[in-house]
Amino acid sequence: MGNHRKSKIKKKRKSGFLARMRTPGGKKTIKRRRRAGRSLKTR
Secondary structure, X not given: OOOOOOOHHHXXXXXXXXXXXXXXXXXXXXXXXXHOOOOOOOO
């Protein structure tokens, strides 16, 4: 029935790596995740 198909492109543009690197807060997030030992990928 009501199964919403999320757009992968929209998701990437909103919360992908490049989107994160564009903002100061996003850069902090990446830095924090790297320090926690995560790989570069963001969800």
